[in-house]
Amino acid sequence: MSHPAKIGFVSLGCPKATVDSEHILTQLRAEGYLISPSYDEADLVVINTCGFIDAAVEESLDAIGEALAENGKVIVTGCLGAKGDIVQQNFPNVLAVTGPHATQEVMDAIHNHCPPQHDPFVDLVPAQGIRLTPKHYAYLKISEGCNHRCTFCIIPALRGDLVSRPVNDVLAEAERLRDAGVQELLVISQDTSAYGVDVKYKTAFWNGMPVKTRMTELCEALATLDIWVRLHYVYPYPHVDEVIPLMAEGKILPYLDIPFQHASARVLKAMKRPASSEKVLHRIQQWRRDCPDLTLRSTFIVGFPGETEAEFEELLDFLDEAQLDRVGCFAYSPVDGAAANAIAEHIPPEVQQERLERFMLKQAAISAARLQAKIGSRQQVIIDALSDNGAIGRSRADAPDIDGLVYIENAGDASIGDLMDVTITAADEHDLWAIADEPSC
Numbered sequence: 001m002s003h004p005a006k007i008g009f010v011s012l013g014c015p016k017a018t019v020d021s022e023h024i025l026t027q028l029r030a031e032g033y034l035i036s037p038s039y040d041e042a043d044l045v046v047i048n049t050c051g052f053i054d055a056a057v058e059e060s061l062d063a064i065g066e067a068l069a070e071n072g073k074v075i076v077t078g079c080l081g082a083k084g085d086i087v088q089q090n091f092p093n094v095l096a097v098t099g100p101h102a103t104q105e106v107m108d109a110i111h112n113h114c115p116p117q118h119d120p121f122v123d124l125v126p127a128q129g130i131r132l133t134p135k136h137y138a139y140l141k142i143s144e145g146c147n148h149r150c151t152f153c154i155i156p157a158l159r160g161d162l163v164s165r166p167v168n169d170v171l172a173e174a175e176r177l178r179d180a181g182v183q184e185l186l187v188i189s190q191d192t193s194a195y196g197v198d199v200k201y202k203t204a205f206w207n208g209m210p211v212k213t214r215m216t217e218l219c220e221a222l223a224t225l226d227i228w229v230r231l232h233y234v235y236p237y238p239h240v241d242e243v244i245p246l247m248a249e250g251k252i253l254p255y256l257d258i259p260f261q262h263a264s265a266r267v268l269k270a271m272k273r274p275a276s277s278e279k280v281l282h283r284i285q286q287w288r289r290d291c292p293d294l295t296l297r298s299t300f301i302v303g304f305p306g307e308t309e310a311e312f313e314e315l316l317d318f319l320d321e322a323q324l325d326r327v328g329c330f331a332y333s334p335v336d337g338a339a340a341n342a343i344a345e346h347i348p349p350e351v352q353q354e355r356l357e358r359f360m361l362k363q364a365a366i367s368a369a370r371l372q373a374k375i376g377s378r379q380q381v382i383i384d385a386l387s388d389n390g391a392i393g394r395s396r397a398d399a400p401d402i403d404g405l406v407y408i409e410n411a412g413d414a415s416i417g418d419l420m421d422v423t424i425t426a427a428d429e430h431d432l433w434a435i436a437d438e439p440s441c
Contacts, residue, residue, distance in 0.1 A: 005114035006034045008042030008071065010063050013050030015188045015232070016100075016159075017078055018133070019141040021048045023103045024077070031107070031116045039070035043114050044095065046106060049087075051080035051158060053333040064091055075109045077102055082158040083336070100159050101144050136382065136417030137184035137228075137400060138177045142170050142218065146190040147197070148235070150261075150272050151340035152301060152332065155190055164196050167213040168204040171221050183382060183417050184228035186399065187218075193235040216242040223251035228382065230399055232257040236274060236283070248291040253396050256287075257297045263318030264311035267304055270343050281321050295397035297326035302359055303352030304332045306344025312355050319362050325370055326403050327363045331356050364429045371404070371427035378437065381406045383418045393420065395432065404431045411436055 007028055011021035024046065025035065036042035045067040049060035060080045067074045068091060075096045076087050082099035096109035133139065145160040146153075174185055189195065196202065196213035203210050211221050215231075216239060222229045229252040234240055236258050247254035260280060262268050274280070287294055302312060319327070331352040334341045347355075381393035384400065391411030398404050408414075408422055414436075422434035 004032050004034050004117055005043045005110075006036035006041055007110065007114070008036045008039055008045035008067070009048075010045065010067065011048045012060055012063060013048065013052075013056065013078060015139045015186065016141055016144075016190065017048055017050060019139050019188070020078070020101050020103070022139075023101075024048070024106050027103055027107055028110070033110070033114070033116065039067060042071055044073035044075060044110070045071045046075045046077060046110070049076060049078035049080035051078070051083045051086075052154070053330075053335055055333070056080075057083075057086070061087075061090055064094065068093065073113065075106060075113075077106050079158040083154075133400075134384070134416065135181050136384075137186065138182045140170065140174055140177070140185045140187050141165070141189060142187060142192065142195050143189040147194060148191065148272070149339075151343060152261075152271055152304070152335070152338055154335055154337045157337060159190065162191065162194055162198045164194075164198050164213055166204055167196070167202075167211050167218060167221075168206045170218065171206040171211065174222055174225060178225045178227055181417065182227065183419065184230065185222065185225075186230050186232060187222070188232045190233060191235045192231055192233050193237045193240055215239070216246075219243050219246055219252050228253050228396070230255050230257075232399070234258050236260070236280065241283070241287075244287050244290045244294070247294060254291050254293045255295045255297070255397060255399070257399070259299045261299065261301050262304065262311075263315045264307070267307055267311050270306065271301075271304065271340070281318070284322055293396075295325045296322070297328075297399070297403065298324050299328040299330070300359065301330055301332050302355040303347040305340055305346050307332075307347060307355075316359065316362050319359075319366060323366055323370065324363070325367070325397060327367070328402070329356060329359050329363070368427070368429035371429065371432060374424045374432060375427055377424050379406070379422055379424055379432075379434065381408065381420050381422055381434070383408075383411070383414050383416050383420060385416065386411070386414070391420075393422075406432045406434050408434050408436055 011018055047064050047067055050056040064076055074094050076094050077098045079100050081087060081097045087097045095113055098105040143162055143164040145162045146156050147162045193215055195215045199213050201212045201214045203212050211217050234256055246252050261271055261273050379395045381395050383391050383393045385392040391408045391414050393406045393408060395406050414420060421437045423437055424432050424434050426433040
């Protein structure tokens, strides 16, 4: 009897793509396939690609080329696979190409080239499935696609319109993850605020209780699991105000990731984004009054086609007013197929870079001041790693991979995934240093 086939796997792109990868890996293990840690041991390789901006496209093409050179048998999935025939043009010898969230199509391709050799009623897979994140946190994807048509974005072309997962399925997955030891759920989608719009907020039943397919009710239900719940990619709809009391009451983390993108009304209109920075500032002030511990993260684009120096200065003024805690910024990238490419004359790269540096310098000072204000405060952290000097964790204000870290000197015998109360002793513009309030025994 021959050995089970070994599949190599490379996962690129955003957390939503990571969840797609986890679904494929879970199905592979459920069908008896082994996962190979190297190209040379694999019977074939699956590459889950990103195709959003030029740099991501290049990274994905490089990964495909490397896998073909090292192994020779490659299946491509993900967003790059949905961008016309770019993969086939560059690599006509790939075995198959699919778009994103295409678990069954990927499995069909794998079956064609490496048929399964197992009994699916005997093989065992953990109840929580196969995951690519550490044991103590996990991404919880609640929907696919997006109904917006932002002119700089091609996600709807790659992933389609909004399709919300049934709320009972989402909550059942969350419960399985909690039971498997997950201490933090990171709720993700392309537009978390829109959850349930496509199904008219349909009511389903979870553990015998009715729950609407809607962000607020989802958060209320997740809060009963007694673990950290963090919201990402929240579009600033009016009903976002409804989750602030849940944060103030400690039911979910006081953290909102809202991609504002710009502050100029004209630029926002050209982007097809909400176009009133004054209303945004008013809402931020109200949110902070209602939940003083609220952490706000956002992302912005500088150098959008037609952006004037005055409009960029307006964005800098917005930063001063908003005092956001965590901020990411990108120079506009002319993604193939984006409507914004034809809106106005493109900003020269050197001007984009100069504005990006000024933006980040401004935000660095804001971030440093806000973190300095935490010195002397008590914070709860989750331990991500252990070191010779103590432990490395994250506060309730820090999402993994994108925000800051907390370096803890006297972590005792703390373990990864533990929650620990600390006192902040120092800060810079990104990270915090702390001592444990009561060293572990």
